[in-house]
Amino acid sequence: MLVxxxxxxxxxxxxxxxxxxxxxxxxxxxxxxxxxxYRPKKPVGNWFLDExxxxxxxxxxxxHDYDYARWIAGDVESVFAKKITQGHPDSPVDYGLAVLTHxxxxxxxxxxxxxxxxPAFRTSLEIFGxxxxxxxxxxxxxxxxxxxxSLGDSDSPDVAIPSSPVSESPYTTQIRxxxxxxxxxxxxxxxxxxxxxxxxxxxxxIQSAQSGSxxxxxxxAEVGA
Amino acid sequence: xxxxxxxxxxHHAEAYIHNLAAIPGVDLAGVADEDSQRxxxxxxxxxxxxxASYQDLLAAGLDGVIITSENSKHRPMVEMAASAGVHxxxxxxxxxxxxxxxxxxxACDRAGVILMTAFPMRFSAPLVAIKTRLxxxxxxxxxxxxxxNQGELPTKHRPWFVDKTLAGGxxxxxxxxxxxxxxxxYLGSEVSEVYTQVNRIFHADEVEVETGALEMLTFRNGxxxxxxxxxxxxxxxxxxxxxxxEMITERGAVIIDAFKQNLTLYTHQLERPVxxxxxxxxxxxxxxxxxxxxxxxxxxxxxxxxxxxxxEVVEAAxxxxxxxxxxxxxx
Numbered sequence: 001m002l003v004x005x006x007x008x009x010x011x012x013x014x015x016x017x018x019x020x021x022x023x024x025x026x027x028x029x030x031x032x033x034x035x036x037x038y039r040p041k042k043p044v045g046n047w048f049l050d051e052x053x054x055x056x057x058x059x060x061x062x063x064h065d066y067d068y069a070r071w072i073a074g075d076v077e078s079v080f081a082k083k084i085t086q087g088h089p090d091s092p093v094d095y096g097l098a099v100l101t102h103x104x105x106x107x108x109x110x111x112x113x114x115x116x117x118x119p120a121f122r123t124s125l126e127i128f129g130x131x132x133x134x135x136x137x138x139x140x141x142x143x144x145x146x147x148x149x150s151l152g153d154s155d156s157p158d159v160a161i162p163s164s165p166v167s168e169s170p171y172t173t174q175i176r177x178x179x180x181x182x183x184x185x186x187x188x189x190x191x192x193x194x195x196x197x198x199x200x201x202x203x204x205x206i207q208s209a210q211s212g213s214x215x216x217x218x219x220x221a222e223v224g225a
Numbered sequence: 226x227x228x229x230x231x232x233x234x235x236h237h238a239e240a241y242i243h244n245l246a247a248i249p250g251v252d253l254a255g256v257a258d259e260d261s262q263r264x265x266x267x268x269x270x271x272x273x274x275x276x277a278s279y280q281d282l283l284a285a286g287l288d289g290v291i292i293t294s295e296n297s298k299h300r301p302m303v304e305m306a307a308s309a310g311v312h313x314x315x316x317x318x319x320x321x322x323x324x325x326x327x328x329x330x331x332a333c334d335r336a337g338v339i340l341m342t343a344f345p346m347r348f349s350a351p352l353v354a355i356k357t358r359l360x361x362x363x364x365x366x367x368x369x370x371x372x373x374n375q376g377e378l379p380t381k382h383r384p385w386f387v388d389k390t391l392a393g394g395x396x397x398x399x400x401x402x403x404x405x406x407x408x409x410x411y412l413g414s415e416v417s418e419v420y421t422q423v424n425r426i427f428h429a430d431e432v433e434v435e436t437g438a439l440e441m442l443t444f445r446n447g448x449x450x451x452x453x454x455x456x457x458x459x460x461x462x463x464x465x466x467x468x469x470x471e472m473i474t475e476r477g478a479v480i481i482d483a484f485k486q487n488l489t490l491y492t493h494q495l496e497r498p499v500x501x502x503x504x505x506x507x508x509x510x511x512x513x514x515x516x517x518x519x520x521x522x523x524x525x526x527x528x529x530x531x532x533x534x535x536x537e538v539v540e541a542a543x544x545x546x547x548x549x550x551x552x553x554x555x556x
Contacts, residue, residue, distance in 0.1 A: 029455070030437050030455050030457050080551065088368065088447075095368065097449065107439045109439050128457035214420065
């Protein structure tokens with residue numbers, strides 16, 4: 001089984017992971033990941049905004065970065081999270097913040113936003129290690145800036161998709177790796193157990209936001225200790 | 226007006242002396258330091274009188290003093306200045322315990338002297354611009370902050386910053402109070418709960434205090450905020466660190482980087498880019514305010530109570546870090 005955590009296939013994220021794996025910045029101590037855009041549109045029947053279907057911002061949007069944080073700093077032991085719509089269910093914007101404590105002592109700060117005016121979509125990562133640091137910001141690294149007059153009807157997509165022009169779409173890279181995994185039996189970079197572990201973190205984040213307390217994660221039998 | 230400096234333990238003393246020199250009618254009346262070698266050195270450097278004891282300095286007819294000692298020594302020095310009837314600007318954090326911070330506030334209240342906590346960010350031009358827009362209602366209701374006050378290991382300035390007794394802790398004690406004060410100022414609300422996780426992965430072999438810290442605060446009005454207080458910047462970063470935050474409101478978000486007004490400077494001398502700050506000097510505006518408050522004999526715009534409230538949050542942050550759970554801020 002393959003889980004489409006496509007962020008692992010984005011070249012900036014894959015490249016940062018490789019630098020960490022090569023020991024370029026030493027042991028990660030703090031990992032900061034943000035992902036923010038506008039609220040998914042289509043008010044009628046929009047499953048992104050239906051918490052029972054999408055899980056809301058702490059599940060649907062931020063799960064990408066829970067998974068990435070695990071890829072960088074390993075398994076997570078406890079989660080503390082909050083989101084705007086917990087206290088303000090009718091708020092026009094939503095924003096979630098989560099603090100993950102990894103088993104090895106590293107800490108991750110995950111921020112997810114459905115708060116910006118369309119078509120804004122920003123992602124960033126900072127990985128602070130004991131012998132270096134990696135930074136990425138989608139705005140700062142955008143190779144093209146458009147300062148063009150509107151052509152009139154310039155509607156933004158219903159759901160924001162991040163993109164920086166690259167020769168192969170990360171979605172294509174993902175499908176290609178999955179295809180190769182099925183065809184030749186090689187291991188894809190995301191396992192089913194990774195997908196499960198990310199859902200466990202997301203559920204803990206939702207539970208933490210509801211209760212106001214930190215949530216300790218049980219060891220998953222499917223994920224190696 | 227005559228202003229003195231008590232202790233050069235904190236490197237900000239040097240900056241404040243330059244700020245005082247820029248204000249017409251203000252004289253640096255003298256300095257005192259329990260480390261007499263250090264005190265004499267700076268007295269000579271700034272061409273002022275060195276007093277052998279703090280009492281001697283306070284007896285020299287001062288209008289005000291700036292206290293820049295180690296954090297844990299603020300209390301006895303503020304109490305000394307208050308008994309001498311001298312107005313005080315005290316470096317942040319106001320104290321290393323809530324008990325000491327309360328004693329500091331009470332001593333100045335009883336003596337009827339002005340007590341200002343040195344929170345320069347209240348005078349940062351970009352931060353003031355946002356405060357003005359918030360108060361005008363332009364930004365709508367605030368819901369959350371995602372904030373960072375990261376720095377390099379501060380031992381290059383003074384070794385006591387990583388001494389738990391003198392500093393009150395590590396990165397949490399050093400880097401929590403500025404953002405707490407900014408948020409209190411913006412929101413007009415107090416912190417009710419704090420969740421904190423700390424680690425010691427950066428500089429693990431060099432220091433015994435925490436060097437990494439993530440905190441999540443909840444305010445009484447429901448606003449929640451994270452603070453990254455880590456000493457996570459490497460020494461070869463283009464500048465010392467920074468203070469930045471994203472503020473989420475019902476209208477969207479405002480992203481503020483208080484120290485972004487830099488030139489990027491490349492020089493053969495360093496062979497790496499450095500940032501050369503061209504923004505306004507918040508320290509100057511803060512010292513101006515202290516001098517104005519003394520001249521007009523009125524409370525300063527940042528008070529001792531503001532310093533106390535921030536220390537309460539630091540103490541709660543350490544209690545949370547010890548339990549792994551969110552804790553209430555005790556008043």
